Amino acid sequence: xxxxxxxxxxxxxxxxxxxxxxxxxxxxxxxxxxxxxxxxxxxxxxxxxxxxxxxxxxxxxxxxxxxxxxxxxxxxxxxxxxxxxxxxxxxxxxxxxxxxxxxxxxxxxxxxxxxxxxxxxxxxxxxxxxxxxxxxxxxxxxxxxxxxxxxxxxxxxxxxxxxxxxxxxxxxxxxxxxxxxxxxxx
Amino acid sequence: xxxxxxxxxxxxxxxxxxxxxxxxxxxxxxxxxxxxxxxxxxxxxxxxxxxxxxxxxxxxxxxxxxxxxxxxxxxxxxxxxxxxxxxxxxxxxxxxxxxxxxxxxxxxxxxxxxxxxxxxxxxxxxxxxxxxxxxxxxxxxxxxxxxxxxxxxxxxxxxxxxxxxxxxxxxxxxxxxxxxxxxxxxxxxxxxx
Numbered sequence: 001x002x003x004x005x006x007x008x009x010x011x012x013x014x015x016x017x018x019x020x021x022x023x024x025x026x027x028x029x030x031x032x033x034x035x036x037x038x039x040x041x042x043x044x045x046x047x048x049x050x051x052x053x054x055x056x057x058x059x060x061x062x063x064x065x066x067x068x069x070x071x072x073x074x075x076x077x078x079x080x081x082x083x084x085x086x087x088x089x090x091x092x093x094x095x096x097x098x099x100x101x102x103x104x105x106x107x108x109x110x111x112x113x114x115x116x117x118x119x120x121x122x123x124x125x126x127x128x129x130x131x132x133x134x135x136x137x138x139x140x141x142x143x144x145x146x147x148x149x150x151x152x153x154x155x156x157x158x159x160x161x162x163x164x165x166x167x168x169x170x171x172x173x174x175x176x177x178x179x180x181x182x183x184x185x186x
Numbered sequence: 187x188x189x190x191x192x193x194x195x196x197x198x199x200x201x202x203x204x205x206x207x208x209x210x211x212x213x214x215x216x217x218x219x220x221x222x223x224x225x226x227x228x229x230x231x232x233x234x235x236x237x238x239x240x241x242x243x244x245x246x247x248x249x250x251x252x253x254x255x256x257x258x259x260x261x262x263x264x265x266x267x268x269x270x271x272x273x274x275x276x277x278x279x280x281x282x283x284x285x286x287x288x289x290x291x292x293x294x295x296x297x298x299x300x301x302x303x304x305x306x307x308x309x310x311x312x313x314x315x316x317x318x319x320x321x322x323x324x325x326x327x328x329x330x331x332x333x334x335x336x337x338x339x340x341x342x343x344x345x346x347x348x349x350x351x352x353x354x355x356x357x358x359x360x361x362x363x364x365x366x367x368x369x370x371x372x373x374x375x376x377x378x379x
Contacts, residue, residue: 012358018339047365050314051333057221063235064213067242071206 006030006037015044080171194258202249213242216259219335220266226319226330227270237273241266256344263335264345267327274323317367325360332357 010027013019019027031038192211200208217238224234245252245262252261318329331337331345339357343350 008362009358012361043365044361047314047361047368050311051318051329051361051364054311054315054318054333056218056334057225057231057234059217059221059235059238061214063217063239064210067213067239068207068210070239070243071209071246 004030005034006040008040011037011041011044014041015048080167080174084167084171195254198249198252198254198258201246206246209246212258216262217242219259220263222334223263223266223330224270226326226334227267227323228273229319233273234270237269238266241269244269257341259335260337260341260345263331263337264347267345313371314364314368317364317371320367321360321363324356325363328353328356329360329364 006027010019010023014024014027031041194212194215197208197211201212220238220241221234224237225231228234228237241262244265248265252258318326321329327346328342331342332339337345339350339353342348342353342357346353348356
């Protein structure tokens with residue numbers, strides 16, 4: 001080595017403190033006798049020091065304030081997740097209302113005879129609407145029975161469960177993909 | 187008694203446990219280096235500021251996913267880098283000239299050293315900053331992460347999702363190209379004067 005010049009890689013590795021023991025000793029001993037390589041080392045050290053001391057881009061305190069303000073705004077959840085969240089709220093609300101209604105009927109706060117009449121009226125409306133919905137579900141049911149008999153042999157209860165599972169899986173996928181995209185925006 | 191600054195990890199734990207205002211310390215601590223990386227990569231301060239802001243928001247919202255087995259900065263600069271790349275890919279293909287060094291040209295450096303030593307530090311640095319900006323994207327990224335973000339080779343490999351050898355090569359080529367271009371520039375200046 002003492003007659004051979006050091007390679008640029010060896011000198012750069014020395015500057016970066018990445019040259020391992022046996023090689024480092026050989027390179028250093030060559031540098032102590034070779035003026036040409038010492039000059040390359042000096043130029044590498046200067047370039048290294050200059051690169052390290054290049055000024056950073058200045059950023060004012062206003063920047064931090066703006067970021068912190070934006071953090072206070074709730075991020076938008078993926079679409080299906082938002083739908084499910086709202087369904088969950090509605091479901092919770094309807095349970096609370098049902099409990100309240102039962103309590104009021106039971107304690108006599110609401111006159112149950114009048115409620116009976118109201119219920120009949122609502123039942124009549126729901127019956128009409130129900131006919132339309134039933135026809136729709138019946139149609140879907142027959143199509144699914146025809147093309148996917150092994151899944152839908154048990155009727156519309158299975159359809160409902162299947163739809164619920166699909167919606168949950170879609171929401172979950174949407175959530176996972178949304179999270180993933182945040183960290184892999186490319 | 188000396189005040190020991192809290193580590194990034196400690197601040198992250200506090201933010202996770204609900205003290206979100208502490209995140210401002212992380213923003214203050216890393217905004218300048220992040221901005222320097224973004225400006226170097228996209229070459230435009232307005233766009234860089236937008237990117238860094240977005241990166242801080244994404245990092246905050248994804249803090250639960252930060253496992254803490256690497257430095258926060260490695261993870262965070264990866265977000266900055268990815269956003270910069272997305273921004274640049276929208277601009278369409280770039281035409282970079284990578285004037286690769288001829289093996290024989292690897293300077294024995296005597297001429298370079300003598301010219302470099304004569305230069306004023308300030309003038310030299312201004313020229314160097316300009317040359318860093320002109321480097322091809324891959325080499326510029328390696329040089330910036332190593333010198334501005336003070337990352338190790340291993341952290342750079344993790345941030346850029348590249349093999350360690352590629353990172354080392356890019357850094358090596360970046361520095362050599364810088365030295366070569368600086369030398370050419372200095373020669374031009376000497377011949378003009």
